[in-house]
Amino acid sequence: MAVRIRLARRGRKKRAMYDVVVADARAPRDGRFIEKIGVYNPNTNPATVDINTEKAFDWVMKGAQPSDTVAAMLKYRGILMRKHLQIGVNKGAITQEDADKRLADWLEAKQGKIQGKTEQLASQRDAAAKARLEAETKVKEARAEALRKKQEEANAALNASEEEGAAGEEGAAQEGEATETAAE
Incomplete structure (x- = not known):
């Protein structure tokens, strides 16, 4: 029986x-499986990979093909690196302590890369939010300036019409007086 480590949607x-x-290689993708060893979520950035490393390592050492x-x-999780080192220990090429030290160093470096990417994504997200805020502020200021100019034009037009109206009333009052004096 060929055993595969694979994804079930x-x-x-x-x-x-x-x-x-x-799962057995002959089983359908979402069908029967032997054991669930983890979860993979590609919707997050970076993708979330949560695998039980001990179970996965055990199955890989038994010959399950991923x-x-x-x-x-x-x-990505270091399980294949651990298998590689364990095969070296089994053959006597390196000691178990040396293999554990190499694996720990590798995992620490890998975790640093993951942390760096997470921080980079967070800083990019913050920079994008700041840029959106600045753009929104510029648009808001431009609208306020346009509204202020429009208000000034309306006030100027209102003042001009009031002046014309006042001048017209004075002229009408003077005409009215002249008409009254002429009628007398």
Whole structure:
């Protein structure tokens, strides 16, 4: 029986999540499996890979063949590196302590890279938010300036019409007086 470590899809349309399962190679993708060893969520950035490393390592050492995607995840989590080192220990090429030290150093470096990417994404997100705020402020100021100019024009037009009206009333009053004096 060929055993594979592969993904089983779940979740809703366009928001898929995957279970990392150990299954018979002949079983359907979302069908029967031997054991669930983790979860993979590609919807986050960086993608969330939560695998039980002990179970995955045990299955890989027993000869379970990972699919291409799962192999990339196992490599990302250091399980394939651990297998490589364990084979060296079994052959007597290195000691177990040396293998553990190499694995710990590798995992620490990998965790640093992951942390760096997470911080970079956070800083980019903050910079984008700041840029959006500045752009929004510029638009707001431009609208306020346009509204102020429009208000000034309206006030100037109102003042001009009031002056014309006042001048017209004075002229009408003078005409009225002249008409009254002429009528007398």
